[in-house]
Amino acid sequence: MTYSPHTDADRERMLAAVGVESVEDLFADIPASVRASGWDVPPPLAEQEVRAELARLAGRNRIPAVSFLGAGVYRHLIPSVVGEVIGRPEFATSYTPYQPEVSQGTLQSIYEFQSLICELTGMEVATASHYDGATAMAEAALMACRLTRRSRVAVSAGVNPDHRRVLETYCSGPGIEVVTVPIDLADGGSGTTGVSAAEAALGDDVACLVAAQPNFYGQVEPMRELAEAAHAVGAQLVAVVEPTSLALLDAPGDCGADIVAAEGQPLGIPASFGGPYVGLMAARMASVRQMPGRLVGATRDREGRRGYVLTLQAREQHIRREKAASNICTNQALMALAATTYLCAVGPAGLREVAELSTIQARHLAAALEQAGLAERRFDGPYFAEVTMRVPNAARRHAALAERGIVAGYLPERDEPALRDTLLLAATELTTDDDIARLVSALEETR
């Protein structure tokens, strides 16, 4: 199966026009010593054959009947209209809007995305998007280093451990040291970043404090106090947020955050085994020239018509080359469009319902496990829609439940040995009472 439209007659005509005998002549510039020796690539497949192969692979996955797994990637309802919009070929099969006159659809949708992210986060400027939440956070930390001309980054242990690994890698590039601020892991402790621990890690050489709201373990952090602690030493607060939570929780812009980074996956994007997702980044207007990534701005055409263009491009690699703020070239426009469509589809009331239902079902779940004597909350204090529960023999029972098609959340001991025998359980608006009942009875049976 090939998608080339050329018939042999077409090829003959083109070869004749070019003035060569055969297509081999067009590759004469490849030195003989480095020509490909051959390869082991299977023969072509017809559409029905390739479908069978992909169906085979999809069938090798087992999508659990019941899942409480979140840990940074959440299963939310994706309204049908989202798939309809991002499936439109005018959005899907166009590229970076280099020619604004024929890219107003993409450009305006990005402007709307930037506007929505500003509104959600309470910030003044948002980028056109990044690869994912982890790289957005890492770029935010590097941005804070440029803004403060400092070269240390403090990150709360409450930030997603997978994302912290990406932060470490990015910071290793320019040689920026990353220090981890511990969270209160004591049994019955707060599970949050202690302000005194943050203060201990902060000094006048620290560019920023990175903290997550809610944190990886679901706990609600004292963001205002953390912002004050950072600002006291001239550091910035990089707030990492879960976007649906912003219907209920204080906007980071109101908590003193200087830069906001987030994984946008919960906004209408499927889990898809890890991607593609979309990274969100927002900041204060005063910092805009140190922001990495694309920005779309409004302007007018020669006849006074409103239109949109890529703007402030002199910050970017294609102009500034080795002096650019980042090497980032594209954004995740189609995923940003999914988030835009999602936010417009649910609206303020819908987003609040999502957040409320998720928090209610998380509490329902925790209460049901506690009342059945199966688990206790590992931390004290408020949590959002994910809760860390102490469960005896958590790893063994997690595996046993998976065999039955029930994923009992995430095992925090994978990253944090102190959290042995705990489960990190997430609820969303898709979590049903029946799901919770099935988890309770399955845990009963593996007691």
Next chain:
Amino acid sequence: MSHPDDLAYSREHEWVRVEDGRATIGITSFAANELGDIVFVELPEVGATLTQFGTFGVVESVKAVSDLYAPVSGEVIEVNEALRDAPELMNSDPFGEGWIAKVELGDRSELDALLDAAGYAAETA
């Protein structure tokens, strides 16, 4: 393209006007034209010390970005605040309202390393 006779010019397309031991610095009309529509200039801080031929700021246009090189050494005593809101002054009036900074001139002999209007015109011809 006319270059005022009372200015000295650097090969990096900056001009300098000396009055009472103070030097006013800007970019030439040639530089402004080459850059195109200027959209932003990063001004030095008052009190900063410039070194002759060292970089002291950045100027951005829609399509390009360029470092600014000091034509003379000296301490910055004033910057053109108007450029923050209207960088286009560097396009419309590069030798006048589009000036960038004023410095306390340290060493007058540095001017010997610069070109006069005719020399600069020849350089950019």
Next chain:
Amino acid sequence: MSVVEAPRSDASGRGAAFSGAAGGDDLRVVEPLIFDRSRAERRAVRFPSPSEDARERASTQPDLPASVLRTAAPRLPEVSELDLLRHFNRLAHLNQAIDLNFYPLGSCTMKYNPKVNEWAARLPGLAESHPLDPEGLSQGSLELMWLLAELLKEISGFSAVSLQPAAGAHGELTGMLMARAFHRANGEGERRTKVLVPDSAHGTNPATATMVGYEAVTIRSNRRGGIDLEALRDALGPDVAALMITNPSTLGIFEDQIDQVVASVKEAGAVAYMDGANLNAILGRFRPGEAGFDIMHFNLHKTFSTPHGGGGPGAGPIGVSERLEPFLPAPIPTLVAGDAAEFRANARAGRSTPGARFALDDDRPRSIGKVRSCYGNFGMFVRAYTYIRSNGDSGLRTISEDAVLAANYLRIRLNDVYDLPYDRLSKHEVVFSGRRQKREHGVTTLDIAKAILDHGIHPPTIYFPLIVEEALMVEPTETESLETLDHFVGVMRQIAEQAASDPEAVKRAPLTTPVGRLDEAAAARRPDLRHAFAGETDAPDAPAAAPTPKAPTA
């Protein structure tokens, strides 16, 4: 936005196709912002209420304290589903796209994106697969990643692959971090501080070098458009960490001294990095790993047809030589039970292998770490795998043959009307110069690009590579028919003629697009980067277009 002027069915000829934008009373707005369609309490989606039981049990748990609650709801638009859909459908109509028309944007490989790829990526078994599900539930996803990596190894001749980088520039970053880790492991981390980059390179190359703390050093091109071997050898020394080279180059030219380039780099102890952006030209003909390169990034969204999505998502896996393998990002999907050869043979025949098991190998102590959350843009892996299996060995070779044939055909058909600074065999693309039109008629490449818009074709990449004056970079790809290529030739010739006979007409273009040339200087001077709600002044509406005499640059 209250200024009203003449309707759009004016002399400009704009708008008939786009004038369905009811709802905005400003006729100078093509489609209002979604915020302008918002009406309080309108809804598109509703969610169920929690049960009494759920509420009751939840009430026994700690509430969110008032101190962390938001006081004012975010002002998201309140719209019906139909209004929402119409808004985005109208916006879609304002876009040019591959599925609508020819899109020869050089260096971007805008080929057709087959629909079976989309079908595959949406299979619930793949799309709903959670990246942190127990490995036993994710064997299909892991197998697909392993199979794709095996195919990419075959195609590129490298001994190992990481799928993690999310885009080409991200692959470059990964590759340069690995180059540095390699030199550090050899005790040369301090000494090797420079990365050599030809002057024809994408801006991402030098920007990447800087991000990793290296100094980017530019190597000039020779008169034939290749890297200047003398200049390269002069620059190579014990302080050089790597060469980053794009091959075929951004001029669409194969570096015909590539064997000597690689040998020189290796001899100097540096790492040879190939930017694989232009792999579409050399499938089955040149395998960079086999030719001695250490690292290459793939652009799955170019060569392997995953849709460009208005700028992303893409995917930028990297292939590496054996000596770089220990430094690859972790984790890597690995076959932990079963025989790889048997497994490959079965997969080729579309069979699963009983007993085979995949796991994510995260125990890689010399790894540079992770560069992205989870494992990369998996949805792109599904599409690329589908595409490679559909085309198979012969199809992949045909892709490159036809892409190269099309580029050469355009070169021959247009080189009498547009200058061709480097008149050599083309690979995936051909770079013309509009300098003759500029010099003789005052018509710039930007003007030509805008005139192309009026023919419903997306213009080539312009003003890149930087070493070509008034560059027009044309990449036709293999999926455009001869009729389309001939039509494009006709359009380009017609514009060249018009540049001579009526240059002002070319400079007025475009006239048929939803908006005309936009004032980019005003956009950058007074940035308006988000919607201003009523009563807000901090994000002012753009001022009326300033009369800037100079055309903005795209």
